[in-house]
Every structure is written in C-alpha cells, then in structure tokens.
Amino acid sequence: MSRPGTTRPGLSRPGTPLNRIVTTTSASAAGVGAGSAKPIPRPADTYPAASATPPGAIRPGTAHPGAAPRETTSGRRRDIQGLRALAVIAVILDHVIAWPGGGFAGVDIFFVISGFLITGVLLREHERTGRISLRTFYGNRLRRILPAAAAVLAVTTALGVVLFNQTRALSTAWDALSALFFAANWRFTAVGTDYFHATAPVSVLQHYWSLSVEEQFYLLWPVLLIVALGTASRRGRGSGRDRARGRRLLGAVAVVVVAASFCYAVWETATNPTVAYFSTFSRVWELGVGAALAIAAPLFLRMPLAARIVLGWAGLAGIIASFAVVTSSLPFPGPWAALPVGATVLVIAAGIGGTQRNLFPLTNPVSVYLGNISYSLYLWHFPVFVFLTLVLPEASSTTTLLVLGTTLAVSVVSYYLIEQPLHRSPWLRGTGPLVDRRLAWRRWRERYGTQFIMSSLGAFVIVVVVAVSFEVHDRPLTPISAPAADAAADVNPEVAVQADLAAAAAATTWPDDLSPSLDQAMATTSTNNPARACFDVGGTPDFGRCTWGDSDAPQHMYLVGDSEALSYAPAFKAIAEASDGQWRITTIGLYGCRFTQVLVANDGAGVMDACPQRKLDIATHIVADAPQLVVVANAFAEGQDTNRRPLSVASMVASTLAETAGYNAAGKIVYLAPPPLGAELGQCYSTVSSPQDCAVGVGATWQQFAAALSAPSTTGDHFVSSLPFSCADGVCPAFAGTIPTKYDTVHMTPAYAERVAPALRYALQTAGVM
Numbered sequence: 197m198s199r200p201g202t203t204r205p206g207l208s209r210p211g212t213p214l215n216r217i218v219t220t221t222s223a224s225a226a227g228v229g230a231g232s233a234k235p236i237p238r239p240a241d242t243y244p245a246a247s248a249t250p251p252g253a254i255r256p257g258t259a260h261p262g263a264a265p266r267e268t269t270s271g272r273r274r275d276i277q278g279l280r281a282l283a284v285i286a287v288i289l290d291h292v293i294a295w296p297g298g299g300f301a302g303v304d305i306f307f308v309i310s311g312f313l314i315t316g317v318l319l320r321e322h323e324r325t326g327r328i329s330l331r332t333f334y335g336n337r338l339r340r341i342l343p344a345a346a347a348v349l350a351v352t353t354a355l356g357v358v359l360f361n362q363t364r365a366l367s368t369a370w371d372a373l374s375a376l377f378f379a380a381n382w383r384f385t386a387v388g389t390d391y392f393h394a395t396a397p398v399s400v401l402q403h404y405w406s407l408s409v410e411e412q413f414y415l416l417w418p419v420l421l422i423v424a425l426g427t428a429s430r431r432g433r434g435s436g437r438d439r440a441r442g443r444r445l446l447g448a449v450a451v452v453v454v455a456a457s458f459c460y461a462v463w464e465t466a467t468n469p470t471v472a473y474f475s476t477f478s479r480v481w482e483l484g485v486g487a488a489l490a491i492a493a494p495l496f497l498r499m500p501l502a503a504r505i506v507l508g509w510a511g512l513a514g515i516i517a518s519f520a521v522v523t524s525s526l527p528f529p530g531p532w533a534a535l536p537v538g539a540t541v542l543v544i545a546a547g548i549g550g551t552q553r554n555l556f557p558l559t560n561p562v563s564v565y566l567g568n569i570s571y572s573l574y575l576w577h578f579p580v581f582v583f584l585t586l587v588l589p590e591a592s593s594t595t596t597l598l599v600l601g602t603t604l605a606v607s608v609v610s611y612y613l614i615e616q617p618l619h620r621s622p623w624l625r626g627t628g629p630l631v632d633r634r635l636a637w638r639r640w641r642e643r644y645g646t647q648f649i650m651s652s653l654g655a656f657v658i659v660v661v662v663a664v665s666f667e668v669h670d671r672p673l674t675p676i677s678a679p680a681a682d683a684a685a686d687v688n689p690e691v692a693v694q695a696d697l698a699a700a701a702a703a704t705t706w707p708d709d710l711s712p713s714l715d716q717a718m719a720t721t722s723t724n725n726p727a728r729a730c731f732d733v734g735g736t737p738d739f740g741r742c743t744w745g746d747s748d749a750p751q752h753m754y755l756v757g758d759s760e761a762l763s764y765a766p767a768f769k770a771i772a773e774a775s776d777g778q779w780r781i782t783t784i785g786l787y788g789c790r791f792t793q794v795l796v797a798n799d800g801a802g803v804m805d806a807c808p809q810r811k812l813d814i815a816t817h818i819v820a821d822a823p824q825l826v827v828v829a830n831a832f833a834e835g836q837d838t839n840r841r842p843l844s845v846a847s848m849v850a851s852t853l854a855e856t857a858g859y860n861a862a863g864k865i866v867y868l869a870p871p872p873l874g875a876e877l878g879q880c881y882s883t884v885s886s887p888q889d890c891a892v893g894v895g896a897t898w899q900q901f902a903a904a905l906s907a908p909s910t911t912g913d914h915f916v917s918s919l920p921f922s923c924a925d926g927v928c929p930a931f932a933g934t935i936p937t938k939y940d941t942v943h944m945t946p947a948y949a950e951r952v953a954p955a956l957r958y959a960l961q962t963a964g965v966m
Contacts, residue, residue: 275508275547276313277567278558279305279515279540284570286519288577292599298522301536303406304482304529305515308540310410311486318421319446319490323439326429328422337414343618344610345407348575349376352400355583362715364878368400375404378411381474388470397878400582403574405474412476413483424449443491450488457481461530469527470799478529482537489541496548508546508555514539527840572607572615580606587884689954690920693932697922700929703887709934712947714881717939725946727765727783731758733802736813737784745772745780752780752823753966756814759787760870761829763943768827770953779966782823786810791828792851796835796843804838811855818859825965826861828852829868831942832901845897849904856913863912866965867905871922872898874938877930890930894923914963921952 283302290299322328349372356368374383384405428442461478464471472478499507518536526532546552552559566573580603588595620643622636712720722728730742755761755768765783772781785791788800789807791814798804818826830852835843843851856865872894880890906915922928922937931937935948944952960966 272564272568273547273552274559274564275543275552275555276309278555278560278563279309279543279567280570281563281566282515282558284566284573284577288573288600288603291578292581293596296519297524298519301515301518301522301533304533304536305540307406307410307479307482308486308489308537308544311413311483311488312490312544313486314414315417315421315487315490316493318418319443322421322425322442328418328425330418330422333414333418337411340619341407341411344572344575344615345404346376347610347614348579349401349404352579355579356400359583359586359882359884361718361878361881361883363718364397364882367878371399371401371404375401375408378408380408381405381412381476382408385471385474388474397876398582400579403578406479409474409476409479410483413480417483417487420449420453421446443494447488447491450484450491454481454484454488457484458530458534461533462527463530465527465530468799472529482529482533485537485541486544489544493548496545499546499549501550504546504549504552505554507542508552511539511542511544511546512555512557514542569607569611569615572610573603576606576610577603586879586882689958693921693952693955694924696932697927697929698924700887700931700933701891701924701927703929706881706887707931707934710931710936711934712936712945714877714930714936717936717945717947718877721939722759722762722943722946725762725765726769727762730765730784731762731787733786733788733800733806735806736810739782739784739817742784743780743782744769745775746777747780749775749777749780751778751825752782752821753825753827754814754818754821754823755781755783755785755827755829756818757785757791757829758789758831759785759943760831761785761827762787763870763946764827764829764868764949764956766946766949767953767956770950771957774953774957782817784814790830790835790848790852791855792830792848793854794843794847794851795838796848797838797840815855815858818861823861823864825864825866825960826856826859827866827868827960828856829870832870832872832898834897845900845904849901852905857911864965865911865913866960866963867913867915869898869902869905869916869918870942871918871938871944872928874928874941875930876941877936877938878940881930887929887931891927893926894919894928914965916956916959916963920959921955 283305285302286296286299287302288299289295290297290302318328318333353369353372356365360368371380371383374380380401384399384402387399424446425442428445429438457477457480461472461481464475464478465473515536518539522528522532522535543555543558546555557563581599584599584602585595588598622633706714727742730737749772753768753772755764761783762785768781768783772779786803786807788798788803789810790796791811795804795807798807834845835848837843852867859865873892875890875892877890902915902917906917929937932948932951935951936945937948939945957966
C-alpha cells in the first residue's frame with residue numbers, strides 16, 4: 197500500500213478502467229502497487245508434505261485425546277491451504293476489479309503462514325536430529341521457489357520487449373534482475389521515491405517485492421534459530437528440558453524481533469509510508485508472529501474442540517473484515533496490518549490441536565486446490581493482467597473474465613509443468629552415490645514425464661486462445677476531426693498550437709518523426725531542463741544562476757512553484773531571451789513543494805525539510821526585488837497536510853492566496869494553470885497501441901482549481917489557463933506536431949515548453965500583465 201490517500205503500488209484505483217493501471221509508486225500502487233501490486237509471498241511449505249505439520253500438532257495418521265478425526269489424505273493442513281486460497285483470491289480481485297479494497301492484506305496472511313510453517317519445519321528438524329542443515333534448508337527453498345519465479349520473469353521480460361515501449365521494457369528487465377536476486381522490494385522503494393518517476397506505470401513485476409522480503413528474512417532467521425537452540429542445549433537433543441529451554445529462548449528472540457519491527461513499522465508508516473510498505477524491516481514482524489506461533493504450538497495442543505471452532509471462525513471473520521476495513525486511507529503496515537495478521541493467527545492456532553472439520557469455507561476441496569496452486573496463481577496473475585489489458589478493449593465483463601480465466605489456466609499449467617515437478621525433483625538434494633542420483637532422476641522422469649507432456653499441450657492451447665482473443669477484440673478508435681491553421685496564426689500563436697493538438701488528437705497511428713521520441717522523453721524526464729538545479733532539494737539555489745535574459749533588463753519577472761513551474765521554465769527562459777532585452781526572468785522553486793501557506797505532505801526525499809525555508813527565501817527575495825510580475829505555477833491536485841489530513845481544492849486555493857499575499861505584489865501576480873493530467877505514457881504508449889489510447893480529457897479536479905483561481909480577485913491578480921496549448925476541444929493528446937507534450941502524466945517535456953513559449957507570451961500579453 198502506498199501512502200494514505202494515494203493509489204497503492206501495483207493496484208488499480210477503484211473506478212479506474214481495467215486497462216488503466218495506476219502506479220504509485222509513489223504509490224501504488226501494489227499491488228501494485230502495486231501498486232503494488234501486493235504480491236503474495238511464496239507459500240512456505242517448501243519441504244515434503246509430512247513435514248508441514250506444525251510443531252506439536254497431530255500428524256496425519258495419529259490421534260490425540262479429544263482431538264477431531266484425523267486427516268489421512270495429506271500432510272498439509274487443509275485450513276492453511278484454504279487460507280492461501282482466500283488470500284490469493286483477494287489480491288487478484290483487488291488488482292483486476294479493484295474489490296475488495298483491502299484485498300492487498302492477503303500478503304500479510306501469507307507472511308504469517310510462511311513464518312509459522314518454516315519455523316515449525318526447522319524446529320522439528322532440530323528436535324529430531326539435534327541440528328539444522330542450512331544447506332538442506334536453502335536447497336529446499338530454491339527448489340520450491342526459483343523455477344516458477346524464474347519462468348515468470350523470463351516470459352514477462354520477453355513479452356515486455358515485444359509489447360512495451362523501450363523505456364518500460366528496459367525498466368522491466370531491471371525489475372526482473374532485481375527480483376531474481378530477491379532485491380525487488382528495495383528497487384521498487386528506490387523507484388517509488390524517485391520524484392521524477394513517481395507517475396511512471398506500475399511495474400509488471402512489482403508483485404515480487406514480498407517474495408524478496410520473505411527470502412531476506414530467511415537469510416537470517418535460521419541462523420538465529422541455530423544460535424538460540426544451540427545456546428539453550430546442554431545435554432543434547434534427547435533432553436526434553438533442553439528442548440523446552442530452547443523454545444523459551446527462541447520465543448524471547450521472536451518477541452524481540454516482532455516488537456522491534458512492529459514499532460519501526462508504525463514509525464516508518466507515519467513518516468515515509470511508501471518506504472514502509474516495501475521495507476523488510478517494517479514487515480519482519482508479520483513473519484515473526486507466525487514464527488512465534490510455531491514456537492508456542494505445544495501450548496495449543498489440548499485446546500477443547502469447542503474453543504478451536506470458535507477461534508477458527510472468529511479468525512476467518514477477522515480476515516474477511518480486514519479486506520473491507522483496511523483501505524489506503526489507513527496507516528499500513530503499521531499498525532493496521534495487525535488486523536489480518538492477528539486474525540490469521542487465530543485460524544492457524546485453532547487447527548494446531550487437530551483437524552479443522554468445521555471451517556468448511558477453507559477446508560473444502562476447491563479452496564484446498566486453489567491453495568495448492570496459490571504460488572503459481574500469484575506469480576502469473578499480475579503479468580497476465582497487465583499484458584491482456586494492454587491489448588484488449590476498455591473494461592468489460594468479457595475482458596475481466598478473460599483475465600481471470602487466463603490467469604487460472606496459465607497457473608494450472610505452470611503448477612504441473614514447472615512448480616510441482618521441480619519441487620519434487622532430485623535437484624539440490626543431498627549428494628550420494630552416482631548410481632543413486634541417476635536412479636532418483638529416472639524415477640522422477642517416470643513420475644512426471646506424462647504430466648510434462650500434457651502440461652506443454654495445455655500451454656500451447658492457452659497461447660492459441662489468447663492470440664485468437666486479441667484478433668476478436670480489436671481496439672476501437674474514435675478519432676476526432678482536425679482543423680487546419682489559418683492566417684490568424686500569424687497574429688495569435690495559440691492558433692497554430694491548437695491545430696497541432698487537434699491533428700494529434702485525430703491521429704490513429706504514431707508519427708515516425710517525433711523529436712524527441714516518446715521513449716527518449718520518458719527516459720530523460722527533466723534531466724535536460726535548463727532550470728533543473730533551481731528546483732532541486734537542498735539549500736536555496738543562487739538566484740542569479742536561475743535568472744534568464746539581459747541582466748540590465750528594465751523589467752523583472754519571477755516564476756515560482758513546484759515541479760509544474762520547473763516544467764514551464766524552458767518556456768520562460770525562451771520568453772526572456774526573445775524579449776529584446778526588456779525582461780529578465782527568475783525561475784526558482786522546489787519540486788514536490790506546493791507554494792501554499794500550509795505545508796502539503798510529500799514523500800520525496802528531503803522535500804519536506806527544504807520546503808518551508810525555500811518558500812521563505814523566495815518570498816524574501818520577491819519582496820526585496822519588487823518585480824513587475826510574479827507567476828505562480830503549482831500542481832492542480834488535492835493533497836494532505838503533514839498530519840495526513842485531506843486538503844480540499846478550496847482550502848488549497850485559499851492557502852495559495854495566503855502564501856502569495858506575503859509577496860507584497862498585489863495585482864502583479866498571475867496564477868498559471870498546469871496542463872491537465874495526461875495519460876500514463878509508459879502504459880498507453882506501446883507497440884500495439886494507438887495515439888487514441890493516450891488521449892485524455894480534462895479532469896474534474898483540474899476544472900475545480902481553475903474555477904477557483906479564475907474567480908474575480910479582490911487584489912487584481914490574474915489567472916492564465918493552459919488549455920489553449922494543452923488540449924483541443926477538451927482532448928489532450930500525447931504529442932503536438934512532432935514533439936511529445938509530456939514525459940509522464942504531469943510534466944511537460946522541455947522541448948514542448950519551448951514550443952509553447954510564443955503562445956504563453958501571447959496569453960500573458962492578452963491578460964495585460966506583460
């Protein structure tokens with residue numbers, strides 16, 4: 197989940213069309229973010245089925261006084277498999293149809309399950325043999341996790357090269373590399389907090405973040421077990437007292453880990469929610485809770501059947517409630533992840549003393565089967581969702597069913613073709629005589645050969661069905677008519693810009709002569725903006741270096757604001773240099789810092805620390821210089837204050853007016869509207885898309901800001917709209933003429949800012965301020 201009030205990494209915003217995945221990372225989505233996507237950690241039963249029995253619990257084929265009838269069909273607990281099914285279904289539905297809103301909490305369910313099962317396996321190994329083999333442990337982990345994960349990474353990267361634009365394809369390749377080495381969460385943290393990529397499309401592999409968190413946890417946790425159990429052991433593994441002492445010491449370690457991580461999660465969520473969502477340090481407590489339950493399992497062995505029934509149903513109700521209650525407006529993972537985590541603990545604890553016969557929503561055959569294939573379901577669902585919505589029409593029930601059906605089909609094939617055979621293979625198992633190894637591989641081939649052939653045929657059928665669906669669902673195009681420029685363009689430069697915009701809005705194919713190309717624009721962002729250093733985080737820049745035009749010009753203008761002002765800076769630089777020595781223009785501000793009296797929350801590194809002083813320094817210079825004109829450009833977007841309370845459009849406009857009142861420049865202030873939000877280029881621009889897919893309308897929030905700022909001013913200030921050089925007949929395309937208009941959803945490309953400089957100058961002249 198991303199910071200409150202924003203889209204979670206990897207997740208679609210509720211009400212957003214199916215093929216418009218909203219990023220976050222800023223925030224995320226997940227889910228996806230993601231925004232964030234919210235990936236499901238790898239189910240933790242990475243060992244032979246019999247070893248999946250929780251420590252102290254009744255094993256299949258045994259009985260315990262007062263226990264429910266024994267299970268004889270599998271070493272896996274059916275209720276835990278059902279929990280996996282519930283978790284993966286919630287996450288998939290949250291991504292595909294944006295319901296349930298708290299479906300991303302399925303990740304937390306899997307963290308608890310993983311900590312419980314893996315710790316139980318390690319404890320039983322130590323109590324049985326007196327040692328824990330790290331070689332066996334990590335070999336089992338790799339055999340269980342890596343084959344399916346690597347297959348999805350390879351297929352996704354290859355499809356990205358074919359279907360994505362160059363920028364997104366390259367980013368996907370880097371995402372795949374980080375995921376392969378279990379570092380995806382840290383990569384997505386870095387990208388998500390990169391201000392100039394904050395509006396980039398969600399990564400098709402963003403769901404791998406939780407797998408990385410889990411594997412990072414298991415780099416250290418088995419070592420802690422070995423140290424704690426070894427410290428407690430005095431007379432060897434045969435001593436029940438030593439085993440009890442080891443559990444107590446290990447329990448204390450688990451409590452410390454859980455408490456420290458939870459406190460960190462609460463603090464980090466309050467101060468930097470985007471980082472907190474992906475951070476291993478703010479997620480370890482969830483795995484630790486499951487581990488603590490495994491350590492304390494013997495305490496639950498003789499729980500009465502009635503108590504187990506009540507506990508199990510209460511936990512299931514708590515999980516369902518968490519899907520409805522936990523939303524992006526609540527601090528997550530600290531502390532609200534405690535709701536799904538605690539509910540999951542109740543369900544697992546209720547099944548320790550014996551088979552759960554009464555929790556039928558989890559123990560029925562369908563739930564158990566979906567739990568068995570939950571890893572494949574999770575790994576495949578988000579790539580399937582992203583790629584299918586890239587090439588299929590707008591959201592419809594047919595498209596949704598195709599996404600869900602393809603996900604299920606691909607996951608089943610992957611389970612039988614890759615996951616299950618390689619999990620049961622001799623690969624990475626203990627070494628032995630060469631003859632024994634050859635015999636093991638021969639028996640493995642005999643067991644899985646037919647399954648491999650049938651699964652391969654299934655994969656071929658899926659490819660054919662999806663390919664046919666692409667042909668049937670051709671993307672509809674609704675181009676508009678493009679007017680031609682006329683002689684009026686010689687007087688009003690807005691006319692020529694409007695003609696270019698209208699032609700772009702009518703185009704059905706991407707032009708070959710865009711300069712820079714959209715790929716180049718998205719890759720370079722604002723790095724070639726001449727005023728970039730004048731808006732960087734840190735100390736207030738030198739005003740002289742941020743001033744353009746003749747230093748002896750009789751008239752002085754300031755352009756101030758957040759990154760919207762930065763994106764306008766090339767236009768104002770061009771205006772100053774073309775003014776025949778009449779104007780010098782200072783362009784200065786801070787990206788991510790709204791020039792409002794109230795401090796608007798922003799997660800960009802260092803922004804909140806630098807913003808107050810930057811605004812104060814600029815206001816002081818404006819008062820001292822008494823310029824002829826001050827242009828203010830801020831984002832037209834709602835926000836939150838530092839306490840994460842929502843700020844309405846009216847309150848933010850009032851706060852803007854209060855800030856500029858301190859400039860002592862009444863009647864000399866122009867509020868310049870930013871361009872309306874554009875489409876997510878990384879998502880809508882691809883080898884299979886049309887310019888129509890990247891053309892958007894003017895949003896309601898933009899219109900509300902414009903209406904409030906254009907109202908008659910008591911101080912004689914002015915408002916200049918950006919629509920004449922951003923949109924044509926309410927349609928805002930991704931390019932005009934041969935120039936991309938934006939490099940993301942928010943910011944103009946420097947090249948386009950220079951292109952609209954004459955139109956912007958004309959607008960200021962028409963307003964009578966220049």
